[in-house]
Amino acid sequence: MSAAAANVAVIGAGMTGAVCASLLAARGVAVTLFDSGRGPGGRMAQRREVMDDGTELRFDHGAPCFTVSNDEVARVVGGWEARGLVAEWKAMFACFDRETGKFRDFDKEGTMKKYVGVPGMNSICKSLCQEDGVVSKFGVTIGKMDWLQHRSSWSLASLDGKDLGSFDFVVATDKNIASQKVSGLTGKPPPLDLSVFPHLSAMIQDIPVRPCFALMLAFSEPLAMVPVQGFSFHNFDSLSWAFCDSSKPGPHVPPNSQSWVLRSTTEYASKVIDSMGPRKPSADALAKVAEELFREFQGTGLNIPQPIFMKAHRWLVL
Numbered sequence: 001m002s003a004a005a006a007n008v009a010v011i012g013a014g015m016t017g018a019v020c021a022s023l024l025a026a027r028g029v030a031v032t033l034f035d036s037g038r039g040p041g042g043r044m045a046q047r048r049e050v051m052d053d054g055t056e057l058r059f060d061h062g063a064p065c066f067t068v069s070n071d072e073v074a075r076v077v078g079g080w081e082a083r084g085l086v087a088e089w090k091a092m093f094a095c096f097d098r099e100t101g102k103f104r105d106f107d108k109e110g111t112m113k114k115y116v117g118v119p120g121m122n123s124i125c126k127s128l129c130q131e132d133g134v135v136s137k138f139g140v141t142i143g144k145m146d147w148l149q150h151r152s153s154w155s156l157a158s159l160d161g162k163d164l165g166s167f168d169f170v171v172a173t174d175k176n177i178a179s180q181k182v183s184g185l186t187g188k189p190p191p192l193d194l195s196v197f198p199h200l201s202a203m204i205q206d207i208p209v210r211p212c213f214a215l216m217l218a219f220s221e222p223l224a225m226v227p228v229q230g231f232s233f234h235n236f237d238s239l240s241w242a243f244c245d246s247s248k249p250g251p252h253v254p255p256n257s258q259s260w261v262l263r264s265t266t267e268y269a270s271k272v273i274d275s276m277g278p279r280k281p282s283a284d285a286l287a288k289v290a291e292e293l294f295r296e297f298q299g300t301g302l303n304i305p306q307p308i309f310m311k312a313h314r315w316l317v318l
């Protein structure tokens with residue numbers, strides 16, 4: 001690719017799209033980044049909630065943290081750490097066993113360093129999307145992609161039919177761009193028709209969809225019987241993980257209170273989504289999910305008090 005001449009559209013401002021856009025822009029490529037969300041981050045998400053009394057809460061309700069196992073990525077993440085975009089989360093993880101009612105399998109000394117975005121998981125993407133040479137457009141869902149043979153370029157249009165221009169190259173970071181599964185959500189065909197590449201099309205349809213619910217909880221005081229900052233649930237029906245969000249670097253909840261994000265099992269989420277369909281769940285449906293997940297959390301015997309805030313969020317893909 002001739003960097004100076006290239007004009008590239010990147011679809012998706014999650015971690016993949018944001019890193020891709022910033023790397024291309026650093027090489028002199030003109031990049032336009034599109035995302036259907038209100039802001040960057042994708043599943044590296046942070047949710048802001050305001051309680052009735054005006055208190056602001058923030059939850060990393062998507063990926064809670066990440067680890068690095070590759071030297072090249074370690075160099076990139078080291079650069080983010082130096083710029084204050086990420087920090088180490090000095091958290092101890094374990095497993096809680098329902099049979100014994102006890103924590104076990106505590107992290108061993110020297111377990112991989114856990115990184116979080118600061119002040120939220122979306123901070124990394126936010127910063128990358130603002131780098132020189134990246135033009136970011138949010139609230140724009142790509143609804144159609146057509147190859148224009150006579151111009152050797154791709155033309156993009158939004159879901160509501162608006163022309164978004166033409167590009168020499170397109171990087172699509174979400175499989176939904178070419179997956180029939182997207183039709184269940186939008187009622188329209190997927191933006192990219194891959195029928196001329198049946199092998200690739202089949203591979204995309206075969207990527208498993210593993211949904212889950214995140215339950216955001218805030219308590220007026222710390223959970224005294226929980227000695228760790230993250231734990232998996234062993235032998236539970238609907239819960240799989242819990243993370244103490246307020247133990248991360250950065251402000252999340254008012255002093256002395258504590259916030260947690262619990263994650264459901266994919267089996268529980270699949271069952272619920274099968275009954276309600278793929279469209280956005282109603283507030284009532286989410287409230288019911290929140291009640292069910294919270295009831296199982298209280299059933300741990302860990303003396304879980306009534307929360308001062310509780311809300312569930314649905315993720316179609318974990």
Ligand SMILES: Cc1cc2nc3c(=O)[nH]c(=O)nc-3n(C[C@H](O)[C@H](O)[C@H](O)COP(=O)(O)OP(=O)(O)OC[C@H]3O[C@@H](n4cnc5c(N)ncnc54)[C@H](O)[C@@H]3O)c2cc1C
Pocket residue numbers: 011012013014015016017034035036037041042043044061062063064065066067140141142143173174176177191212214263315317318
């Ligand atoms: C609850 C949960 C827990 C997780 N836990 C971990 C963990 O512990 N560790 C870990 O490493 N990973 C974890 N993950 C996974 C991690 O979040 C993802 O692998 C990663 O964020 C994916 O980044 P991405 O950019 O590839 O995709 P995404 O973040 O999904 O970004 C894709 C973007 O494309 C946009 N998009 C899609 N279609 C269109 C369109 N037609 N037009 C415009 N925009 C579009 C979407 O809005 C989205 O922002 C977790 C995820 C979830 C949901």
